[in-house]
Amino acid sequence: MANTLADIQTVLRIRPFRRLWTVLGLASFGDWLAIFATAGFAQSLFDDPAAKGAAFSATIVLRLLPSLVLGPVAGVFADRFDRRKTMAACDTARFLLIASVPTVYLVTNNTAVTVAWLAIAQLCIEGAVLIWSPAKEAAVPNLLPAEKYEAANQLSLATTYGIAPPLAFAILAILERGSAVWSNLGTWAEPMVIALYLTAAMFAILAVTVFFFIPEISGRTGRIAAKTSSVWNDFVEGWSYLRTSERVRGLILGMLGAFSGAGILIGVGTVYATTLGAGEAAFYTLAVFLFLGLGGGIAFGPKLIGELSRLRWFGMSIVLAGAGLAIDAVAPHMVFSIIGSVVIGLGAGMAFLAGITLLQRETEDEIRGRMFAFIAVSARVILMLSMTIAAPLAGWQAARQLDLGFTEVQISMSRILLFVAAALVAWLGVTAFRSMDDKPGVPVLADLWSSLRGRPLSAVDPIAGTGFFVVFEGGEGAGKSTQSVKLAAWLKLRGYEAVLTREPGATELGMRIRSLVLDPAPNTGSGDRAPGPRAEALLFAADRAQHVDKVIRPALERGAVVVSDRYIDSSIAYQGSGRALGKNEVAWVSTWATGGLKPDLTVLLDVEPTAGLHRAKAGGDGDRLEQEELEYHQKVRETFLQLAAADAHRYLVIEAGGTPDEIAAKVREAVAERLDIRTQTTRTETGWPGLDSAKNDSAKNDSAKTDAVETDAVPEDATPDSTDPAKDYGWDAVVEEAGRP
């Protein structure tokens, strides 16, 4: 998934996209030229410096205003009409409008008329942009396979924000510098007049290119031909879609959060820069680093995060931008502010790229235009609002010095606002993460770390049922089999469907694997019959994959309580640590093998290895692993204890020196407590007949519940299926245990 230059080359080899990308490049270039050429042209109409400044900002503001009026319906155009014709029509409109501005000036030679027309033209140009952009964004996915969207977006963003603006500025600079030469030719040769005609010509070329040379843009996967609903219905449909799609809502929320942070940052920027005591240029320096971070995030983000889920990446990037804002808020020195700005840029750039790509992927063709329009408009409104609120507030109240001992920090309103922005952005990032997470239950940092190394943790395969999964772990002879049987018998007697199982060897395939890995002294003949460490790890993982697929998952889906003698932790301890293959590596293989299935409770029976081995071997030689050195078993024990300490909630550690019945009582207590929690939360949704009947029984006779193991018989309908090795395992012992006086 991580993009390389090769991905970008592949994308450019797709002809319709290559043409659209060229169009996009020209359009962005034209847009930047149009913005600054019209603003520059407005300035040039006045001599007074104050009027010049006002004219410049007024033209920019005029461009933002239409989004408030036209914004809500702009996306409807993109979804309702042929996108190619919509784009060509908008380009034609931009050509005519931009060309009209210098023409009116040249024809009337009247400043008032020109200014009035300029204002009208500006409003209309922005209207055209508002309709053009969502049509373009929505068209991209129809020209490319989904896995190429990200590379295409990298290319588009780099063109729009990296190549087009400097080119536009360079053209304007050349025109200004050369004005001495061609201004003698007449008013028509004034730099900004030429710039506007040049821009207009660009849009004429675009209209022709889009209309005649990229027919694929018209090709829709949606239901354009059958559209009969009204514009109003389309508008309402866009809003309803937002309400129903949690992922798209999370995406939009996250993006708007990032824009509000950006607005506050821009609003307080200049005042904040003064608190750093780094001179006038501080603001511009920070802006440069912010944009460097932004470009870095867009260009290298996908490569950096490797295989991380894009849905997770989006939320994380926004939180990263929030962290950057927090760094800026507390930075005692310009160097820290620069670091903060780079971090903000990185986070924002990656969030922007991930956001656009995900929106293209997650939204259906017929609604996509409205979603892009919604983002474009809301982003503008939020940017304007946060800037206008933050800017005047930033200067309110003088800054105070805070002495930290090693350095002094200025506490000012601008820093407080930055902190508010940081908290807001981080909160929205977390909210977006939660509502979009495609790997619930998979630890975030471990997933990030594994993804950076090219091995993302697998998403947990969901389980439909409400079963409960208990695992016994521990070294050799710790008493796992003894306790598994006792627990299964106790559960059966309470009316649960208890499935007693083990690793390795709970399935037919597993039995074969068991003899492959455990049979002692296989080093006969060529001497390579004993599995090497990696083969051993993979054999245990293969046994586990089969075990989960054929025994554990189906049982949990039925609502049974699964009691397993060993599971993943044994691999982590014996192969990861004992064989020194790496605990994380081995855990990753097993997580993949099991689809991320974790036990609800792991009972670790901790036994000193010498004592355990003595019990387990019972005078014999033991299996291949039991024959390992004592040091090996010490490492195994330590690893089990470390695993338990790292997740205390999921583990019950019992010192295995007590009598079997004492240990069994502790296990029962822990299981009963957890099963009660489970039933309280899930019973009304799904029911759990076994448990319900047990509960009813216990309501009738509470004392019978505690004495059940001693007095009840194993229910008849719980007879195991003799063709299934998992059910055969230990069954006789369970029956015997249940009938024990």
Ligand SMILES: Nc1ncnc2c1ncn2[C@@H]1O[C@H](COP(=O)(O)OP(=O)(O)OP(=O)(O)O)[C@@H](O)[C@H]1O
């Ligand atoms: N609490 C205990 N105290 C003393 N002996 C015990 C205890 N629990 C089990 N044993 C005995 O120790 C031996 C090994 O017990 P068990 O098979 O249950 O252990 P295990 O952990 O499953 O062993 P393995 O690792 O070989 O599978 C058996 O003979 C059993 O009767």
Ligand SMILES: Cc1cn([C@H]2C[C@H](O)[C@@H](COP(=O)(O)O)O2)c(=O)[nH]c1=O
């Ligand atoms: C699941 C699993 C097991 N082992 C080892 C641990 C024991 O030595 C044997 C199993 O014997 P038991 O009498 O059935 O307990 O296999 C392992 O090394 N890795 C594993 O993942």
